[in-house]
Amino acid sequence: MQTISEQEAKERIARTIARHFDQEAEAGRLFINLGVGIPTMVANYVTSPRIYVQAENGMLGVGCAAPEDRQDHDLINAGRACVTETPGCSYLDSAASFGMIRGGHVDATVIGAFEVDQDANIANWIIPNGKQLGVGGAMDLVSGAREVVIAMQHLSKTGKSKLVRKCSLPITGIGEADMVVTEYAVFVFEHNQLILRETAPEITLEELRSITEADFIVP
Amino acid sequence: MYSDKYSSVTDAIAKVTRGSRVMVGSFGMAGYPGALIEALADSGIGDLTIISNDLGAPGVGLGRLLSNNQIRGLIGTYYNWNPEVATAYNEGRISVKLVPQGTFAEAIRAAGVGIPAFFTPTAAGTQLAEGKETRRFDDRPCVLEEAIHADVALIKAYKADELGNLVYYKTARNFNPVMAMAADLVIAEVDEIVPSGSLDPECVITPHIYVDVLTMKGN
Known part of the structure; x- marks a missing residue:
């Protein structure tokens, strides 16, 4: 198994998800919400003009990151990064913005995760180490968005599989994950099963099984 | 410009009393009523319950109220931007009630529109739903969430007219x-x-019926 650098892993995950959205947008307009970290990078790689980015702090039609000389600290995304407007963008209050999400109007959300288990449970809001105290919009997004795409590196910093049999950390939502994209593979959840869709060229199926704790089906 | 709702920042904050439940608008530092919060911190009024998305950063903005020991309790969504919150909570100096961000926004909206409680699928089956009634609707477990009301709201808007339209x-x-x-x-x-x-009636977001006091920085 060839190792993949962290930077390359992140870019590959973002590119893979962007390609998935470009394909989905061939059928029509697509509204997506992007979490902090790798998910935000997805916006750099989508090419379809029919993709619109929603930010849960109250904006539809989020543009690219603001260049240094054009930063407006009252124009931010949910990761508090300064962003830009796109033509036709709009602003909402927080209740309307989450109403848009909870109401099922946002097609997909991309989020990071500490763990995802083979029953599609997601753990991404807290590591109970006494240092964290916050949930933000994570629970609203996983239960509200139509499709939940998990963008995460395959292994934790200590080399453990992040795709597990059962989440050990407090969960964000029950059975909400639809797709998991790592630098080594793409998985989808269908009919309560985790199914392998793609494998990276650097890895064999046997090697993938050896670094993945969760059971998955190879079609 | 004359408005009978106009008050200096100091006089406005003098209306906040010890032990009040105080709601504060903002997401990070965007839409943050800075002059009011500085005056509240200067006043030293204590035993407050602060209802806000986050608590700024250590010693900055709303974070000053915590550094000053003016806070008894917090109701909000995300305190990872201010690690002093977790420390104060772990030491038993403050109580913290975490609410998913969309539920938080909706619970505040509910209080404003006369709805005492509502069911939402957000957080069902998670730690944040523990102790709350859960019922199934459309075959989905939903959590009963109560409206969040406050004694005082400190908010930030861009422009007001003399009546208080925002x-x-x-x-x-x-x-x-x-x-x-x-x-x-x-x-x-x-x-x-x-x-x-002079404000376009189609563009007024908060009609003046809701606004009691107007104030401006530096006055």
Whole structure:
């Protein structure tokens, strides 16, 4: 198994998800919400003009990151990064913005995760180490968005599989994950099963099984 | 510009009493009523319950209230931007009630529109639903969430007219319009007060019925 650098892993995950959205947008307009970290990078790689980015702090039609000389600290995304407007963008209050999400109007959300288990449970809001105290919009997004795409590196910093049999950390939502994209593979959840869709060229199926704790089906 | 709702920042904050439940608009530092919070920190009024998305950063903005020991309890969504919150909570100095961000916004909206509680699928089956009634609707477990009301709301808007109609600026809108509906006393800090009739009625986000006091920085 060839190792993949962290930077390359992140870019590959973002590119893979962007390609998935470009394909989905061939059928029509697509509204997506992007979490902090790798998910935000997805916006750099989508090419379809029919993709619109929603930010849960109250904006539809989020543009690219603001260049240094054009930063407006009252124009931010949910990761508090300064962003830009796109033509036709709009602003909402927080209740309307989450109403848009909870109401099922946002097609997909991309989020990071500490763990995802083979029953599609997601753990991404807290590591109970006494240092964290916050949930933000994570629970609203996983239960509200139509499709939940998990963008995460395959292994934790200590080399453990992040795709597990059962989440050990407090969960964000029950059975909400639809797709998991790592630098080594793409998985989808269908009919309560985790199914392998793609494998990276650097890895064999046997090697993938050896670094993945969760059971998955190879079609 | 004359408005019978106009008050200096100091006089406005003098209306906040010890032990009050105080709602504060903002997402990070966007849409943050800075002059009001500085005055609240200077006043030293204590035993407050602060209802806000986050608590700024250590010693900055709302974080100053914690450094000053003015806070008894917090109700909000995300305190990872201010690690002093977890420390104070772990040491038993403050209580913290974490609410998913969309539920938080909706609970505030609910208080403003006369809905005492509502069911939402967000957080069902998670730690944040423990102790709350859960019922199935459309075959989905939903959590009963109660409205969040406050004694005072400190909000930030871009412009007011003399009557107190408010318009906002970009993502500085966030929680401000729903908080304007959910407190007994609503104090709005604005950048500018314009004559009545000069705001486009189609663009007013918060009608003046909700606003009790107008104030401006530096006055």
